[in-house]
Amino acid sequence: MRQGRRHGLSVEQKADIWRRWKLGESLHEIGRAFDKDHGSIQFLLSKYGGIAPAIRRRSDRALTLAEREEISRGIVSGSSVREIARGLRRAASTVSREVTRHGGRTVYRASEADDRAWKSALRPKLYWLARHRRLRLIVASKLMENWSPEQISGWLKRRYHRNESMRVSHETIYRSLFIQARGALKKELVQHLRSRRQIRRSIHAKAAGQSRGQIVDAISISERPAEIEDRAIPGHWEGDLLSGSGNSHIATLVERHSRFTILVKVPSKETAAVVEALTRQVRRLPASLRRSLTWDRGLEMAKHKTFTVATKVDVYFCDPQSPWQRGTNENTNGLLRQYFPRKTDLSGYSQADLDKVAKQLNQRPRKTLDFETPASRLHASVASTS
Template sequence: MLMLSDREEISRGLAEGLQYKEIASRLGRDPSVISREVARHGGRAGYRAVAADRVACAARERPKVFAVERSPRLRAVVCRQLRCGWSPASIAGRLPIDYPDDQACRVSHEAIYQWVYAQPVSTLARELISLRTGRTARRGGRRPPPAPRIRQPRYIDERPAEVEDRAVPGHWEGDLVIGKNGRSAVATLVERTSRFLVLAPLTGRDSLTVGDAVIASTGGLPAEIRRSLTWDCGTEMARHADITATGLPVFFAHPHSPWERGTNENMNRIFREFFPKGVEITSDPNYLAMVASEINGRPRKIHNWKTPSEIFAELVEANASTG
């Protein structure tokens, strides 16, 4: 820590035109200490020992004043923009543009977060101040255990070539659709040739629950109608080997590539007509079966206005007769 006597020596060295290395040698300090000290307090031309020492002493005082509170104008601006729904990063980034000549109107986004989190909830409510996330405190505590990672995934590059043109039935795409606050979900399975939808009710989103639900939903199908399943890289499919062991090999789309499961993504949008985002998704198998039946009963132009239910029934019957 630099004392007033050290700062006076720095001031004399600057007046003599010495380099930082030479001043540091006099004080027995590292040159970077001198460089930061001078830069922090006005540079070579504006450095004053007494003023620098006063500022340094004030900075060491505890408790420190929050950066947002150092200027009434800054506090007013921050409060106004928070009420308008701005993020702390947006506020901090915009200040130099809106107030280029007022150095007091400078604050980092982290300082704004610290100030908000330090305020009593009643004060925030009274002044109508809130973060866009709605949080009034940082999330603490231990992190939940990490979700199981997918081991030895087989990506769609390894799928049979017959999957691409949809001429051969029995290739499925699957995904989870999540309900309100992530507390409910359903597995959507779509057969690529017919666009036939199967909804697998879920009581949880863990890999064991999802795996068992997929097996139960597809287990009664003929082998010719359950040739493969393509899923995204969600950890709910960590037990994919269990599904593959039943005769339904699982392949994975590449990370962040939803277009590789386009049929399923389109079907999820249709499913959202019945369960919009923010709505809890039921796990009642009878109700979900009714929803799937209604979706599968809609005529499709791609099927020459036949329904997925009709096309799927034809595929099952055709495979049964050839078997």
């Protein structure tokens, strides 16, 4: 992976990320806007289940930083608590408690007191479903029967029309599922939602045509044979698209046993174009190196059946939001950023250019291979099996 100093996001940048997410921008689009990997953006959003946290505001009755600075100046000038309170138009008891709470007159500092007060204002809050065990159990049981949150909410309203404590909105159910800090509904229940998403998506994402959708007859990674897991046999690949500016992409294939890399030029990320380009490239491989392909959940492989028929290569798909399940490919994509930095227009590279980059990468020794090169490891493996 590319090494470098990590730069955090400011409060303003985080607010802009939530604004973009609400407008329906994808993780990749937001990542490109901030020069961040889409996984970093997902990590930020997933902490809150894709639902923007409420903006914290000070109570009108709480002391402000400016008032605390006036208290600090009053202490330095030797004013009494009552004199300071009169200047602030506050009760003397308010000023007295403020000074005592933060160390007394000798150590009171306005900025430190304000920071401490802001942090201590956070209070753990039990949410509606967390407080009502009976209601929570009913909601969980209906989710396990594959009822949608809206169906559950509507049914509860009819079933308990005289008991408001046994009602809950569908939004509250969604929030309890996606925001695990609420501690009400178990995360596993998300699997019973129709979309099976782990975080909440904006309604504008669907309107803009950015919904990930479903891959028909996708074979889960959990069904992969054991021989793929232990990397003992060559011919099992991991794949993904490496993205650049201007909606440009490169398909990357990495062999699990040797870490041998193949780069494939694709005209677009449309499934027909990607499958055709991959099929053409994979069919050039010897039969012993055509065993399986593990892909992310991207719709560019929606026509995986066409690929399998043409190549005799079975395709397995990672679980949603689990790119780490094809970690060899993820790590290789990180290495490729040395050749194709972020925001690079990838459409200008020919297949010959990509082959040169792949050759360089395959001739670099790898620590994970005991500093053998992927090319020599693959060559030795093929020779031993032929």
